[in-house]
Amino acid sequence: MTEAKPSGLVIVDKGPGVTSHDVVSRVRRLAGTRKVGHAGTLDPMATGVLVVGVERATRLLGHLMLTEKAYDATVRLGIATHTDDAEGGVVATAEPGAVEALSEAEIRAAFATQVGEIEQVPTTVSAIKVDGKRAYALAREGAAVELKARPVTIHELTVGGLRGVGTGSLEADISVRCSSGTYIRAIARDVGAILGVGGHLTALRRTAVGPYTLAQAATLEELGEAQAGGRSLLLPIGAAARAAFPSYDLDEEQEREVRHGRRIALAVDGLTxxxxxxxxxxxxxxxxxxxPLARPVAVFVG
Known part of the structure; x- marks a missing residue:
């Protein structure tokens, strides 16, 4: 009988210019299996935490995508692009003197409007499906893409450095802690619109997905070096589950019922x-x- 391949998560620190699919392909080669997926796509321009599942842990990914995320980003004010980031073509620039006239207080107040439970229109080049096609694919074809506003929660938005206040080259460094489904590019776009000068993202780094942070992440180069040295950076599926969800240790009778995928008498508060x-x-x-019962959402044993 062939021994099952290890299951777990790889927390990758994705570099710039690399797609999320590129990361998955690399991990497939390192892990020696096709059964690899990721939770929460990062654009090629973006860097930082990408959670990759291997073998049975791929089934955790859909649940992990619903968790809170954190980002560091840089917003350039005065220019709007069709992608709301630096990779897109310029669609509008501020009137002469408009950016120079902005005060620090005005800028911070505009960012403050993005905190809390808000309605956010996703960026046009998002992966959201419209009539069965991805919005970004429709945009590439030149189609007019109309996306509806969706509720998202910005738990915290901190404005750090403000560079170029009083000049025509103004950038703001922000840190954001938000719900799944939030577009940081849309924050840049909307703050630019509030200030009347336009805005887009010039840098984006995801610092956390749920409990998984940059402190646990490894670059693709580090993953390759670890494998060459006979070391595994795979977070075992059990440890990954305990880190991401509330946990409960079953008694013998409960364990038997769970192994058969049955409901059990168990008081849990949310996914456990x-x-x-x-x-x-x-x-x-x-x-x-x-x-007083709990039911299985996903069973990971036969």
Whole structure:
């Protein structure tokens, strides 16, 4: 009987100019398996945390995509682009003197409007589907893309350095902690619109996806060096589940029921990782509303 390949997560620090698919392809080669996926795409321009699942852990990815994320970014005011970032073509520039006239207080106040539960129109070149096609594909074809505003939550937005206040070359460094589905490029666009000068993103670095941060991340080069040295940087699936979700250790009877994918009497608050007596990760369970039971969302054992 062939021994099962290890399952777990690889926390990658993606470099610039590399697509998320490029990262997945590289991890496939390193792990020796096709069963690799990622949670939450990063644009080629963006860097930072990309969570990659290997083998059974790919089934965790859909649940991890719903977790909170954190970013560091740089916003350039005075120029709007069709992609809302530096890779897009310029569609508007500020009137002469408009950027120079902005005060620090005005800029900080504009960014403050983006904090809390807001309605955000996704960027036109997003991966959102419109009539079965990705918005970015429609935009490339020259089609007019109309995306509806969606509720997102900006838990925290801190404006750090402001460079060029009083000049025509003004940039703001921001740190954002937000819900899944938030577009940082859209924040740049909307703040630029509020200030009446336009804006776009010139740098984006994801610093965290749920509990996984840059402190745990490795570059593709570091992953290759680790493998060459006989070391694994794979976070085992059990440890990954305990880090990302509330956890519960089952008794013998509960374990038996879970292994058969049955509902069990278990008081849980939201999605919970459940573990066998020996510490093996078995499944994700959620409460059944109005009952003292919990039901399986995903079972990871046969």
């Amino acid at each position: 990782a459940v573990f066998a007596l020996d510490g093996e990760f078995l499944a994700l369970y959620e409460p059944v509303p109005g009952t």
